[in-house]
Amino acid sequence: xxxxxxxxxxxxxxxxxxxxxRGVKLYDGEDKAKLDVGIALLSTHQLIWRDLKNHECCIAxxxxxxxxxxxxxxxxxxxxxxxxxxxxxxxxxxxLSQKRWESTPMSQPIPTxxxxxxxxxxxxxxxxxxxxxxxxxxxxxKNISEVRREIRWRETRAKEMVELSRSIANKxxxxxxxxxxxxxxxxxxxxxxxxxxxxxxxxxxxxxTHYHLQLAKQLGDILLAPLEERGGMMALTEVxxxxxxxRGMELLSPEDLVNACKMFESLKQPLRLRIFDxxxxxxxxxxxxxxxxxxxxxxxxTDKGSLTAEEFAKLLGLSVLLSxxxxxxxxxxxxLCRDDSVEGLRFxxxxxxxxx
Amino acid sequence: xSFEWPWQYNFPPFFTLQPNVDTRQKQLAAWCSLALxxxxxxxxxxLGIMEVQECPVFNHKNIDRKLxxxxxLIVFEELRKKGNLEWLDKNKTQCLVMWRRPEEWxxxxxxWVSKNGMVNTVFTLYxxxxxxxxxxxxxxxxxxxxxxxxxxxxxxDGKAEVITMDDGKGVKFF
Numbered sequence: 001x002x003x004x005x006x007x008x009x010x011x012x013x014x015x016x017x018x019x020x021x022r023g024v025k026l027y028d029g030e031d032k033a034k035l036d037v038g039i040a041l042l043s044t045h046q047l048i049w050r051d052l053k054n055h056e057c058c059i060a061x062x063x064x065x066x067x068x069x070x071x072x073x074x075x076x077x078x079x080x081x082x083x084x085x086x087x088x089x090x091x092x093x094x095x096l097s098q099k100r101w102e103s104t105p106m107s108q109p110i111p112t113x114x115x116x117x118x119x120x121x122x123x124x125x126x127x128x129x130x131x132x133x134x135x136x137x138x139x140x141x142k143n144i145s146e147v148r149r150e151i152r153w154r155e156t157r158a159k160e161m162v163e164l165s166r167s168i169a170n171k172x173x174x175x176x177x178x179x180x181x182x183x184x185x186x187x188x189x190x191x192x193x194x195x196x197x198x199x200x201x202x203x204x205x206x207x208x209t210h211y212h213l214q215l216a217k218q219l220g221d222i223l224l225a226p227l228e229e230r231g232g233m234m235a236l237t238e239v240x241x242x243x244x245x246x247r248g249m250e251l252l253s254p255e256d257l258v259n260a261c262k263m264f265e266s267l268k269q270p271l272r273l274r275i276f277d278x279x280x281x282x283x284x285x286x287x288x289x290x291x292x293x294x295x296x297x298x299x300x301x302t303d304k305g306s307l308t309a310e311e312f313a314k315l316l317g318l319s320v321l322l323s324x325x326x327x328x329x330x331x332x333x334x335x336l337c338r339d340d341s342v343e344g345l346r347f348x349x350x351x352x353x354x355x356x
Numbered sequence: 357x358s359f360e361w362p363w364q365y366n367f368p369p370f371f372t373l374q375p376n377v378d379t380r381q382k383q384l385a386a387w388c389s390l391a392l393x394x395x396x397x398x399x400x401x402x403l404g405i406m407e408v409q410e411c412p413v414f415n416h417k418n419i420d421r422k423l424x425x426x427x428x429l430i431v432f433e434e435l436r437k438k439g440n441l442e443w444l445d446k447n448k449t450q451c452l453v454m455w456r457r458p459e460e461w462x463x464x465x466x467x468w469v470s471k472n473g474m475v476n477t478v479f480t481l482y483x484x485x486x487x488x489x490x491x492x493x494x495x496x497x498x499x500x501x502x503x504x505x506x507x508x509x510x511x512x513d514g515k516a517e518v519i520t521m522d523d524g525k526g527v528k529f530f
């Protein structure tokens with residue numbers, strides 16, 4: 001009931017009366033309001049109820065504020081004509097769907113004399129102060145009505161979303177299949193217009209390749225410095241943590257990260273995604289030279305006689321995962337051989353090759 | 357004369373089967389050569405898998421490394437392919453090690469026979485392998501199964517004939 005406002009019951013210039021219904025009682029929820037017998041008027045913009053006994057008593061609710069209405073079985077002692085009631089209901093539904101109030105908006109709730117907006121007449125003394133106060137009040141009123149309009153607009157949106165969710169719920173109930181593409185787009189646009197901020201997300205850039213392309217470009221910029229710091233190579237798990245920590249919100253899923261990284265080469269980015277035999281995925285700089293890394297690994301191992309992955313990691317300041325990959329690669333290329341025992345896995349220079 | 361171990365024997369990776377194919381080839385070649393020369397040195401002609409695992413060749417206690425059973429079998433398979441090994445049973449528990457192949461033995465024996473002008477003589481197998489005359493020869497102490505194979509190889513070449521006598525087998529050289 002609190003959406004109803006006192007009204008003079010008069011229609012505006014742009015407003016048209018659609019139908020009126022006599023003998024309408026107003027109920028506030030379950031309780032009968034103190035508004036007994038009256039007449040209900042449906043216009044293009046609002047629903048007005050006027051007390052028949054007391055013509056001064058008149059309340060109205062703008063149609064834009066009606067999100068939903070339903071018919072209830074009339075109480076005891078119906079004094080209303082069911083046919084007319086039905087008609088009223090139909091017209092109300094019609095008006096709600098047509099939303100004629102949108103195209104021909106009513107004037108501001110509180111009428112303001114237009115000439116008070118134009119120019120500022122200079123005045124001094126009490127009159128001047130009074131005038132200033134009046135101006136400020138009008139300013140505030142204007143802001144309030146702006147806000148009210150905003151709220152009404154959002155309520156409209158909410159109403160549409162309610163409709164949409166009802167349609168979806170019904171479809172699910174009737175098992176009519178999936179939500180249409182159209183509805184999905186509408187839904188997403190509602191979310192957007194309600195102010196959900198978007199860095200590169202699926203909503204703003206769609207799903208699939210386009211999204212991943214954009215993401216790949218973004219990653220290319222973000223990752224250059226960290227890669228340099230880490231000697232040109234980072235495990236994909238490290239990248240995932242780094243990127244999501246930087247984003248804060250709108251986190252990336254692992255799949256999206258992998259798909260974006262796969263596009264580095266086609267985008268001619270200075271990075272590339274590399275997958276080792278063991279399945280470990282890394283992002284490395286294009287300029288990263290594997291041969292150099294391997295020959296320096298061989299020097300390290302020869303120097304120390306033999307090395308485990310952990311020792312090698314410590315030596316180079318790399319993660320154990322990456323250092324193991326490097327040693328395995330050197331073994332694959334025949335520079336190192338392995339000693340696998342209860343003591344662990346150690347790598348030696350490949351003397352089988354070098355010695356007679 | 358004590359057995360001389362090759363450098364690989366003291367190289368821990370030698371006892372790990374190498375995943376790199378090229379490296380593995382070299383490793384296996386070294387193992388075959390080591391196994392054969394060890395057997396030759398100790399005049400071993402048959403090997404049982406169980407004892408072999410504890411044999412110093414495959415179990416180097418000093419560096420605390422040993423070759424796994426799986427790897428030992430792979431080495432033996434290599435030897436078999438090269439003709440230096442023969443399984444005595446389907447379960448691969450016993451095998452014959454031919455660190456010299458029968459043809460090579462045959463050649464040695466024939467050399468000795470012709471050097472001593474004993475062609476056209478008949479020998480018993482026992483005389484050949486265990487007689488006083490042959491004591492200084494490499495084929496002295498050759499096990500009978502190997503001797504027979506060697507003589508059979510010569511037979512194929514037409515240089516000998518294995519004959520059966522009352523108390524065993526004998527051979528005549530041509």
